[in-house]
Amino acid sequence: MPQKTTEIDALLTPAEVAVMFRVDAKTVNRWAQRGLIPHVWTLGGHRRYPEKAVRELLARDITRREA
Amino acid sequence: MPQKTTEIDALLTPAEVAVMFRVDAKTVNRWAQRGLIPHVWTLGGHRRYPEKAVRELLARDITRREA
DNA sequence: AAGCAATCGGGTAATTAGGGCG
DNA sequence: TCTGTCCTAATTACCCGATTGC
Numbered sequence: 814m815p816q817k818t819t820e821i822d823a824l825l826t827p828a829e830v831a832v833m834f835r836v837d838a839k840t841v842n843r844w845a846q847r848g849l850i851p852h853v854w855t856l857g858g859h860r861r862y863p864e865k866a867v868r869e870l871l872a873r874d875i876t877r878r879e880a
Numbered sequence: 881m882p883q884k885t886t887e888i889d890a891l892l893t894p895a896e897v898a899v900m901f902r903v904d905a906k907t908v909n910r911w912a913q914r915g916l917i918p919h920v921w922t923l924g925g926h927r928r929y930p931e932k933a934v935r936e937l938l939a940r941d942i943t944r945r946e947a
Numbered sequence: 948a949a950g951c952a953a954t955c956g957g958g959t960a961a962t963t964a965g966g967g968c969g
Numbered sequence: 970t971c972t973g974t975c976c977t978a979a980t981t982a983c984c985c986g987a988t989t990g991c
Contacts, residue, residue, distance in 0.1 A: 827954065834920075835891035835928045837982050838954075844923045857989045859954055871920060894963065904973055909964070924980045926963055 824853065824861035833871055891920060891928035900938060 827838040830850075834841070845852045845860055850870065852860045897917075898905040912919050912927055917937065919927045 834922055835893065836922055836980095839956095839983090840922070840924070840981055842955080843981085849923045855954095855990075857955090859989065870923065905963075906965095906974085907972060910972085922980080924963090926980065 822863040822865045825864050825867060827860060827862070830862050830867050833867060889933075890931045892931050892934055894927055894929070897929050897934055900934060 825833075827841045830841045831838040841850070841862070842860060844850050845862070850862055851866050852862050854860060892900075894905045894908050897908045901908065908917070908929075909927070911917050912929070917929055918933045919929050921927060
């Protein structure tokens, strides 16, 4: 078990998320702006995406198709 | 061991799959709707197809014609 | 401090989904 | 039954200059 009780979710860059969904990084940002993906901000105003949440969104659509 | 335990399958766009099968993108769309091809959804409702699965379907159709 | 890749924004073309038709 | 084409609306991709990350 490489993790402690306090789970810290790794953060992904827009480019990394874009590769996972096979879309452009700009598209990922549009999803974030619409509130479709949780994200945090760097102090300089760049977005970072929790890996866990991204994977869930990616796997969700495979099985079902609910918004 | 050429493979890692966590392999991330690349995704193909509808147009790319259409070219591979030499059909129209809409036909690929219909195959997906019938559940004949596994696929993932972008958050905007566009489909993305796992490259591995597509290649397997292509190879299968070349050799035989079952079901 | 300096260099380079990445990520902001916006704006405009290109794809895609879906329905219906032949 | 299966596929290709036409249509509209929505989503996505590529363009730029400027800022940020490392």
